[in-house]
Amino acid sequence: MSRRNLTAVAYHEAGHAVLMAALGCRVRKITIRRYAKSAGRVHGESPLRRIRLEEIGRPPTRLHAEGAIMISLAGALAQKRVLPRSWRSWQSRGDYQKATILAHRFCPSVVETKAFLNWLEVRTQNRLDAHWRTVELIANTLLERKSLSGKEFDELIRPRRCLLFPNILQVDREHPTAHQ
Ligand SMILES: [Zn+2]
Numbered sequence: 001m002s003r004r005n006l007t008a009v010a011y012h013e014a015g016h017a018v019l020m021a022a023l024g025c026r027v028r029k030i031t032i033r034r035y036a037k038s039a040g041r042v043h044g045e046s047p048l049r050r051i052r053l054e055e056i057g058r059p060p061t062r063l064h065a066e067g068a069i070m071i072s073l074a075g076a077l078a079q080k081r082v083l084p085r086s087w088r089s090w091q092s093r094g095d096y097q098k099a100t101i102l103a104h105r106f107c108p109s110v111v112e113t114k115a116f117l118n119w120l121e122v123r124t125q126n127r128l129d130a131h132w133r134t135v136e137l138i139a140n141t142l143l144e145r146k147s148l149s150g151k152e153f154d155e156l157i158r159p160r161r162c163l164l165f166p167n168i169l170q171v172d173r174e175h176p177t178a179h180q
Contacts, residue, residue: 001034001039004083004086005039005086006032006034006039006143007082007083007086007139007143008079008082008083008086009032009039009040009079010032010040010139010140010142010143011078011079011081011082011083011135011139012040012075012076012078012079012092013030013031013032013040013041013042013075013139013142014030014078014135014136014138014139014142015074015075015076015077015078015079015128015135016042016071016072016074016075016078017030017042017044017138017153018074018078018128018131018134018135018138018157018169019070019071019074019124019127019128020042020044020045020071021134021153021157021169022127022130022131022168022169023047023067023070023071024047024167024168025044025045025046025047025049025067025071026044026045026150027042027043027044027045027150027153027154028043028044028045028149028150029041029042029043029044029147029148029149029150030042030043030138030142030147030148030153031146031147031148032142032143032146032147033146034146044150046068046071047064047065047066047067047068047071048061048064048065048067048068050064051064056105062106065102065103065105065106066120066123068102069099069102069103069117069120070120070123070124070127072095072096072098072099072102073095073096073099073117073120073121073124074124074127074128075092075095076092076095076096077121077124077125077128078128078135078139079092081128081132082139099117099120100113100117103116103117103120130171130172131160131169131171131172132172133172134157134160134169134172137156137157138153138156138157141156157169160172
């Protein structure tokens with residue numbers, strides 16, 4: 001895999017991981033590999049982790065599902081932002097399938113599912129813009145080390161956590177497109 005493609009993978013995984021952190025989910029491990037079928041991976045919590053099976057489909061569950069969908073969409077969006085031409089749909093097919101299956105549970109029609117996903121894509125893009133410096137930090141560290149434990153990830157983002165609400169990441173205000 002070329003250095004350029006590895007950079008795309010690093011930003012893809014950093015996008016997933018930073019969205020997880022921004023939504024209060026723990027990141028346990030991130031890896032990127034130059035020689036492997038699956039080039040990168042993030043292990044961490046899902047916003048749906050506390051939802052019991054019988055609660056799926058209930059309105060409050062939708063909010064958690066929105067978070068899970070945003071985490072899925074964040075990989076491709078982060079990758080596209082840094083290297084637009086590196087993006088290939090197959091690289092994110094699994095992420096998009098997961099997002100679509102979840103979205104469909106809350107939307108009765110295909111048109112509604114698509115509109116819901118489009119809206120969540122805009123929300124995800126805004127969150128990534130707001131935390132872009134953090135995405136860059138994680139992606140660059142991944143390129144150096146190839147793997148980050150949950151502890152190492154926490155240490156890197158600790159200065160960016162809100163003092164009052166440590167579950168929330170502060171917006172990188174110096175970034176011109178930052179908004180939330
Ligand atoms: Zn992905």
